[in-house]
Amino acid sequence: MPSKSSDVLPAGLTSQQVVASGSREKRLFINAGPGTGKTTVAAQRFGALRFLPEDRSDHRAVTAVSFTRAATWNLQQRVKRIWGRAALTWPHRIVTLDTIMSDLLHDLLSSGLLRWPNGHTTLTVVDSWNTFSQSEHIKDAYEVQVDYGHVRFKQVELDRAMRVPPPVIEKLIVGGVCTHQDVRDALEAALEDSSVVDRVRTRWAQTTRALIVDEVFDANDLDIAVIELAVQAGLSVTLVGDPWQALYVFRGARPEVIPQLLSRTGTRTIVLTDSFRWRDSGQQRLAEDLRAGRPVSLDSATPDAAASRADVVLAVTWKQLWTTSGRILPLAFHSFKGGAEEAAATLLLNHVTRTVLGQPATYLADALLALGISDPDAPDLLHDDLQRVLDLLRPGGKEATNNAYALLADVVKGVSSRSLRRAHHSHTNRLRDIGSALTGDGPPVLGLTTHQAKGREWDTVGVTLTQVEQNRLLTGLSYAEETDRKLYVACTRARRQTLLIKL
Numbered sequence: 102m103p104s105k106s107s108d109v110l111p112a113g114l115t116s117q118q119v120v121a122s123g124s125r126e127k128r129l130f131i132n133a134g135p136g137t138g139k140t141t142v143a144a145q146r147f148g149a150l151r152f153l154p155e156d157r158s159d160h161r162a163v164t165a166v167s168f169t170r171a172a173t174w175n176l177q178q179r180v181k182r183i184w185g186r187a188a189l190t191w192p193h194r195i196v197t198l199d200t201i202m203s204d205l206l207h208d209l210l211s212s213g214l215l216r217w218p219n220g221h222t223t224l225t226v227v228d229s230w231n232t233f234s235q236s237e238h239i240k241d242a243y244e245v246q247v248d249y250g251h252v253r254f255k256q257v258e259l260d261r262a263m264r265v266p267p268p269v270i271e272k273l274i275v276g277g278v279c280t281h282q283d284v285r286d287a288l289e290a291a292l293e294d295s296s297v298v299d300r301v302r303t304r305w306a307q308t309t310r311a312l313i314v315d316e317v318f319d320a321n322d323l324d325i326a327v328i329e330l331a332v333q334a335g336l337s338v339t340l341v342g343d344p345w346q347a348l349y350v351f352r353g354a355r356p357e358v359i360p361q362l363l364s365r366t367g368t369r370t371i372v373l374t375d376s377f378r379w380r381d382s383g384q385q386r387l388a389e390d391l392r393a394g395r396p397v398s399l400d401s402a403t404p405d406a407a408a409s410r411a412d413v414v415l416a417v418t419w420k421q422l423w424t425t426s427g428r429i430l431p432l433a434f435h436s437f438k439g440g441a442e443e444a445a446a447t448l449l450l451n452h453v454t455r456t457v458l459g460q461p462a463t464y465l466a467d468a469l470l471a472l473g474i475s476d477p478d479a480p481d482l483l484h485d486d487l488q489r490v491l492d493l494l495r496p497g498g499k500e501a502t503n504n505a506y507a508l509l510a511d512v513v514k515g516v517s518s519r520s521l522r523r524a525h526h527s528h529t530n531r532l533r534d535i536g537s538a539l540t541g542d543g544p545p546v547l548g549l550t551t552h553q554a555k556g557r558e559w560d561t562v563g564v565t566l567t568q569v570e571q572n573r574l575l576t577g578l579s580y581a582e583e584t585d586r587k588l589y590v591a592c593t594r595a596r597r598q599t600l601l602i603k604l
């Protein structure tokens with residue numbers, strides 16, 4: 102609810118949003134809370150910069166970046182809706198920061214400043230090695246180093262058994278295949294060299310005239326270094342974000358250093374204060390109290406009541422969702438680690454979430470890759486087979502779970518060269534959990550982690566929290582604490598009401 106409706110201009114934007122979208126400031130930070138229009142303004146600003154009359158003869162790109170493919174896709178759709186498809190004709194683009202890193206590394210390889218094993222200048226960059234190997238945690242087994250311009254993959258001694266880079270990985274690297282993390286590691290190591298720094302700065306200046314960074318508080322040290330080089334190269338740089346919504350500390354996000362980046366680069370701040378999310382004064386008050394660090398106590402509900410009333414249930418971890426109630430159907434077991442058994446269970450979970458919730462399992466694409474299935478229609482083609490696996494699960498109990506697992510192994514054998522290992526509780530438990538979600542009293546409700554819910558909104562949101570997390574709410578949150586930020590994001594997704602699930 103904007104504080105003053107007279108603030109909304111004819112174009113539908115508030116005066117704050119108009120200023121943020123059209124500002125000619127070369128270094129701008131748009132600081133904006135939940136629902137205040139970060140994505141809306143980023144999309145408006147993209148077009149405003151793209152179609153700036155005085156830049157008509159400047160053929161360099163206007164580029165917007167975000168951290169996830171989902172956020173990038175969302176921003177692309179908004180830009181197309183507002184400005185038309187022409188806004189995104191080459192070289193103008195909205196991509197992930199991983200794509201930017203990959204472009205920069207390729208430029209260094211083709212310039213000769215950096216040399217890949219076997220002299221490759223064009224790499225195939227994959228999300229993870231899961232596609233090629235059943236091993237997990239392969240990344241732990243080597244370090245990427247740059248030695249006088251040569252990229253090297255150095256084997257690391259580990260305490261644990263196994264975990265040496267399997268020959269298959271070495272062969273792939275020498276063949277010009279690597280992961281996005283390898284690209285980042287190689288680039289970060291290369292930036293120790295001042296001639297590489299100069300090249301990146303020059304590359305920015307030659308190819309790009311404006312850069313918009315969405316969710317800047319999720320940037321890690323390499324992201325920040327590359328953004329700062331764009332500032333030094335004289336680009337128009339717009340940073341958009343909310344210090345309360347930095348969630349990607351596990352990927353190295355450093356929200357605490359963003360204020361220094363802003364002051365180092367002389368960046369001007371514009372704050373968006375009016376949120377359009379709240380449809381209920383209680384929810385608006387909750388959001389304001391959380392942000393002010395005041396203690397809050399949430400309305401509560403039993404799991405059954407919450408499952409009936411909420412549009413979604415959120416938790417900090419997937420595990421918390423699975424252990425709260427059989428009425429919650431999460432879209433994943435945990436973050437995808439790889440292995441044929443996990444992939445097969447994800448295929449089954451996807452069958453259930455598609456049928457019951459109309460949504461795919463979060464890690465379906467990873468599961469298909471891990472099973473070496475390239476046909477995107479495979480999950481649909483397997484519909485009847487997977488339904489038979491579910492039917493076997495329905496009676497519940499160990500025997501039913503083991504029978505279902507055996508049939509799932511057969512189904513997978515028909516479409517994949519990977520085979521499932523013998524039934525073990527770490528594999529069959531996933532099937533048991535799916536079975537429990539299907540036999541609850543009443544239809545299941547969608548379960549998501551805070552990370553998956555970021556940037557989204559629903560009318561009524563249930564949250565399931567550990568005792569420690571509940572205590573944090575009762576004490577008052579601080580944006581300097583990672584756990585508190587996750588709680589803040591979870592409790593600001595609802596338009597009307599946030600319900601705490603009481604066990």
Ligand SMILES: Nc1ncnc2c1ncn2[C@@H]1O[C@H](COP(=O)(O)OP(=O)(O)OP(=O)(O)O)[C@@H](O)[C@H]1O
Nearest residue numbers: 113114115134135136137138139140141377556557
């Ligand atoms: N000026 C406006 N008038 C009406 N609705 C608006 C206005 N600005 C934004 N909205 C709407 O408010 C909702 C939230 O906007 P948006 O997604 O851009 O916010 P956000 O700041 O990115 O949210 P979050 O912090 O949760 O990611 C959207 O439905 C958007 O269409």
